[in-house]
Amino acid sequence: MVPSVVESGVSSSSPESGRPTAISVRGLHKRYGSLEAVRGIDFEVAGGEIFGFLGPNGAGKSTTIKILCTLAQPTEGVALVAGYDVVKARELVRRNIGLVFQDTTLDTYLTAEQNLRFHAELYAVPKQLVEPRLRQVLEMVGLWERRTSLVSTYSGGMQRRLEIARGLLHAPKVLFLDEPTVGLDPQTRSSIWEYIMELKEREDITIFLTTHYMDEAENCNRIAIIDHGQIQAIDSPEALKASVGKDRVQIATTDDEAAIGALSAQFELDAGMHDGLVTFSVASGEEFVPRLFADLGVGIRSVSVARPSLDDVFMSYTGRTIRDTEATSGDSMRALRQRFRGR
């Protein structure tokens, strides 16, 4: 049944984790007519990682995730998911992935339990495992008590949790979350993330997600910043922030004027007043603080050192902030549809 050209289950393994590579992408291109949505991207995701694609709308995130989920064909390049080629072994890829889309794909006229049973049958979960697994995933997202309610009575956040539970039902090796918290209020967003983190603890799973929220990207083990169909940077959030270099230091002094003068004279730093504090940027701020105390010559009452945020990172790699590029209309349309659908 399976064509012989298919790359078999386990391919290379990443050196750090010793686990098989979950996703491997080489030279991926996708053209729609004259529009080049993805322009040659390469990356690998290790087994067990939470890997995020961070970028504005229209950057190529959705196209890439579609290709990885076998919903679109690449124009050029190769992508392996769970060891299987997304073009040559479509069925095997589908069997091994879970999907949570941006827009809900639940049948709101069925109960939560009926939605999950539908999924279990389509993915041929062994009959004797359907019951225990159903209970497990529903308890994981805190919806076990509400399993016999119609999905149309669920709030947006509950629907998203149910979709995550459903995506996990057949125990996929890789879970794809396309903008998992878009259109949800901040509180619901953070609770969704608690479920995702808990899931990571409990299940042996790799999570690939796309987002345009900075705080969401912070939760990933590694992120790829994608813009104009290309990966601009790829690393852990910490390393990416470190790559920007300078930390932001703010000090309260006994004499701000003198402090600014001294910073310029002693350390050649350009300081200014921000929020009533003397503020300046410097590489490795924490190591700089002892020297500051020793050599400033002005009394210091308090010090704070702040790492650059992912916003700074995004800015430094793409030359703009993600908010500049964000099409807020997409979000509001989605919220409108959610409301229309009934909560």
Place this chain on the structure above:
Amino acid sequence: MQASIATPDEATAIRVAVPAGGLSQDLRAVSIVWRRELIRFWRDKLRMVTSLIQPVLFLFVLGTGLSTLAKHGMPPGVNLRTFLYPGVLAMSALFTALFSAGSIVWDREFGFLREMLVAPVSRGSIVFGKCLGGTTVATLQGLIILLLAGFAGVPYRPTLILALIGELLLLSFTLTAFGVMMAARIQQFQAFMAVTQMLVMPLFFLSGALYPLGGLPTWLTVLTRIDPLTYIVGPMRSVVFNSLNMTQAARHFLSPGVTWDGWLVPVGLSLAIVAVMGAVMALIGVLEFRKSD
């Protein structure tokens, strides 16, 4: 560390190894798509009732109202309601089958279709499950009209009822397959409803559901013979009229059967035409869904 906090059954994730393909898996997919259709039909009691209104209007209001007009044309002892009954039976299945197929378009608009299309099962099993679902609910809807047979002067004879159920199943399957084929292409539910409304009334009016097929002007004769519904309404009417007591002449006048240029199309061939059309349209539906993602 985590195991020490969690209770034993929480700590061990249940290992689910999803098996690789095969017939039993496709059958499970067909079965669940079919069951979903039944659950949704059962839950939507309002739809069940509203789908009854039109057939009941045709049968009892039109059938009774026009009977004074039709009295002179009808053989003695035969009621216009009896004549209309097979056509109305077909009509009751018509709307339910198309509406059921139309739920594909609804599912597409509301996202659920994606859940089905990304699953590791063949498109064929999804389309087949959908066709079976539509067939079942449309036949169930027809059964309600079948219960009213006595009011239209049609006897509750087991062989007759069984034959009518068989014909209802065939009709419902072909209609659902037709709807599925259309639904594969149409993106919006309103558009689907508009297109089906546009097609349903001509199909119904040309099927001979409301008048005998003999002695029509040539243009109308040709049009009725092109209408696929004719080939199921004809056999439904002949099975009803064969179980009624009347003269051979009266039977031939009211239920002349489908003829091609004077040649009487056998019931078997007539039903085969409907079955083949249903199968071909279902196949086109599968091919269309294979193309789309």
